Amino acid sequence: MALRQAWQKAGKVLNGGALVSPGSTFARALSTSSDPLTLEIPVPFKGHKVDPPSSTVETSAAELVDFFRTMFVMRRMEIAADSLYKSKFIRGFCHLYDGQEAVCVGMEAALNDKDCIITAYRDHCTHLGRGGTVLEVFAELMGRKDGCSLGKGGSMHMYNKKGGFYGGNGIVGAQTPLGAGLAFAQKYLKVDGVTLAMYGDGAANQGQLFEAMNISALWDLPVIYVCENNHYGMGTAEWRSAKSPEYYKRGDYVPGLKVDGMDCLAVKQAVKFAKEYSLKNGPMVLEMDTYRYHGHSMSDPGSTYRTRDEISGVRQERDPIERIRKLLLSHEFASVADLKAIEKEAKKEVEDALAKAKESPSPDAPELFSHIYRKSYGAEAYGADRKESTVKLP
């Protein structure tokens, strides 16, 4: 204990574990030590045709602080998106991820930039995790030029090429065979990375998922099928739509692991394990037991098919941000004031990004016709009478 306090004092002088540049607002009593720290995952893994990994996970104070900060930014971003939608800055569809942050944050802790992620439409935070910025997310939500997809995709279609994030897909389940294809490319080109093909409990009943699993298992593709089981496919509870809601077993011959998706560390451990497995042996299914606080989308109040008690119960007992907060406080890696300061910074970051995104202009009208084909060979897109407004596709 004394050693830790001495270290923290030294950290004030020497600027912590050399992870933060001088003058940064992190140079305070907050521990940024990257000393390895082992923690126990409270909810055990459950394995299907595979021995689950150990429930002792290696992490560090710096990593936990980073988890906290990232998840808090994501949470603020989603809540800001909620109010943006209600004030009609965002139109169309908006599927919020709050409650599920631990999944994408935990995943990123075990992945690098050689890995690819492809997911469904609840993708704002996954995009952030892959290297996107809050500004890009807000601008894309509002359909502005500075959005990651130039404002042409919207909430459901966020992509990041450098970060290997293949979106952002609207049709439920359609992204899973794409994931198999990405994995094939990685294997063939010896990239030494895996693909995480994410889907939900609703999509788990789509035929194309099983086709994809069969192909991946047949050809030993390094793909990890991550089922984000938030227990409700829109308004349908898992037990009403699936004969077997044990989604980690649904791969049958594909081994699977059930993970507490509200625990960043468990997710990190599972993804690390799955990545090692997958690079050698082929596909694996990870079922993340998680929960979303909002409804399916902004047009769903989220309380007609589940009780408010259930939602607040999960928020009290399993909230991923609170879990990390308790860890940080109990191990004294941060004080309450430190965490408040991080929260304040995060709120400011989100607000600044929001203000900037609101100033971003809408895409220009010719963008309607761009990017339909790569090279259109003179194909024409027609206006009303084909005389005045015929556009040769760029």
Place this chain on the structure above:
Amino acid sequence: MVRRRFSFGLVSRLSSPIYGRSPCSGGIWTPCLGQKRSFMTAKDLVESEEPEKKVTNRINMFSAINQALHTVLDSDPKSYVFGEDVGFGGVFRCTTALRDKFGRHRVFNTPLCEQAIVGFGIGLASMGNRAIAEIQFADYIFPALDQIVNEAAKYRYRSGNLFNCGGLTVRAPYGAVGHGGHYHSQSPEAFFCHVPGIKVVIPRSPSQAKGLLLASIRDPNPVVFFEPKWLYRLAVEEVPVDDYTLPLSSAEVMRKGSDITLVGWGAQLAIMEEACDEVSKLGISCELIDLRTLIPWDKELVEDSVNKTGRLLAPVTGGFGAEIAASITNSCFLRLQAPVSRVCGLDTPFPLVFEPFYMPTKNKIVDAIKASVNF
């Protein structure tokens, strides 16, 4: 999109009677060669009386569809309604109260699996049941396209009439709403319009929806019924409370005119009506036709109309306008005084923020009408 209440007045049928008993009936549906319309409508359709004389209720489109479904489930014990979320009433409220009244063995939810929903419906129908499958949005119908095209449409033909899935009706909300984006706004009816063996029906208003849906469900052929989701709440009309059907493969002239024929279906007709009103101020008289059934379509009526006016404009959302244009050009070539024109969505994927540019708006239609008349 400005929220306006559209009341569609009921227009009495002005064209030559097409519906009713056909000479080729024999108790079994068979194709009738030699007629301009190559398929006949069901033999046991009831001719609808003038609705004004009936007891009506002022309701919107989803209520009208709901009434139709209640009627079917009431009258036929071997009819079933199923799809994603239909149990609690559906995302558009079209299936409200069905499960409470008829039980969860006849009105039930399916998991998220469009291909299986339609395939399951085909199987159910081939055992002589009325299977009414709902696809939550027409944009999601594509996994089921194989089942519809390869299984449903060809069942009777390939089995030499031993089996058929005529009791299948696939309902799907289609069309733009102003903010739907890529995957909640598409109008895929054209994909189904080139498949002999199925029928494609699209209503334009609540009273049409109830009558056409009842006719579609009772038609002994598989029908894909697209409902314009924009009109679910917006269109309010006096709808007869009782059981009535409107004939399939029978187009309706909504307003008579002499200068140009406009053909359309579904929600687009509301926009076209506005365009017709606007050009009437310039002295252009438009004949507006609601096709109602896209395949098999009422070619005779459209030809008669074009022979009268000499011009055709097919402002529709989707590719079926091409078929109409080609067909009419072929049959009315010498009569045409201007090239057949089409006003459609642009040749781009359905956009997100650009929707106002993409849509075939009233002004685009007015421009096209003027261009055609002044050719």
